[in-house]
Amino acid sequence: MTLLEYINSEDRGFFLPDMATNGLFLTNYKAYDIYENPNNQLEMAKVMDETFESDFIYSFCDGIIFCETLGLDILKSDYDFPSVLNHPITDIEILSKCEVPDPYKTGRMPVNIESLTLIANNIKKPLYVSIQGPFTLAIQLAGATHLLRSIITDPEFVEKLLEFTTETVRRYSVAVNKAGAKLISISEPAAVTLNPERFDKYVVPNVEKIYKELTCWKSMHICGDTSYILDNMLSCSIDAISLDQIMNYEDVKHRIPDDIVLIGNLDPIELLGRGKPEDIRKETIKLMKIMRENNNYLCAFGCNCLNDTPVENLQSAIKTGRMAYKELDSIHL
Secondary structure, X not given: OOHHHHHOOOOEOOEEOOOOOHHHHHHOOOHHHHHOOHHHHHHHHHHHHHHOOOOOEEOOOOOOHHHHHOOOOEEOOOOOOOEEOOOOOOOHHHHHOOOOOOOOOOXXXXXXXXXXXXXXXXXXXXXXXXXXXXXXHHHHHHOHHHHHHHHHHOHHHHHHHHHHHHHHHHHHHHHXXXXXXXXXXXXXXXXXXXXXXXXXXXXXXXXXHHHOOOOXXXXXXXXXXXXXXXXXXXXXOOOEEEEOOOOOHHHHHHHOOOOOEEEEEXXXXXXXXXXXXXXXXXXXXXXXXXXXXXXXXXXXXXOOOOOOOOHXXXXXXXXXXXXXXXXXXXXOO
């Protein structure tokens, strides 16, 4: 079954929740209690599935896993995602000392693969996993200012670094796929800094090397205003595309091919984080009605939620997004 067939398998909306660290507050675990213990990861996934009934199951986002495995200094917050503190890989000589991690042997990667396997084997919904893309990982390793400057001053370093990050992401993504992931999203938020020509040069060929080895549904997400590179994103071998909440889907939907699922894009900050359940229900209905004539639409947030987003707000969005089309069509705003 394709992703498009899955979201049309019932006469209602489907919802893909991409949470932040909200599950920590439901289970009383700290972030590394989850990252380092597959049984805790499974327990949290079950609690999240019971609290936020939806059409996909998802793991606790582990976007830092590449940088942590490669030995970068990491800020480890108890109740928020970890983040990198330095960007040490600044030239070819330093890069030459780095080895591409083995997802089954290196650092915390094997533990995370075990966690994903447990979730996939115990919760019978498509497992969704978001993975940092090669260009964004390169920015994390070298620093945004240094890498973007190096595109002009040291293109050989940029090429070598992207070869390294692409192989790192490729090996890990294939392992995640084999662990049971049904939908893998390559997240390339840093690519919003590139113009279309450089996007085609530094992003498209590298993500294609990853997509071509995946047997699951493939998606891409980029934050911010991506209207100028949307066609470039769509040129990739993807089943779905996910865009930021600042993108107007009434305008965007006409640019999306019928066979590519458009995911999004409820505002996770102002609407989900600070709104009230009745406001969220109204805005979700408005978005669903805009997309009603398109059978390639999957309701979701525009990006990760705030970790203190009220539970009732998330439930309101998900319940409304999964509304039967008969009920949706009967509502007049």
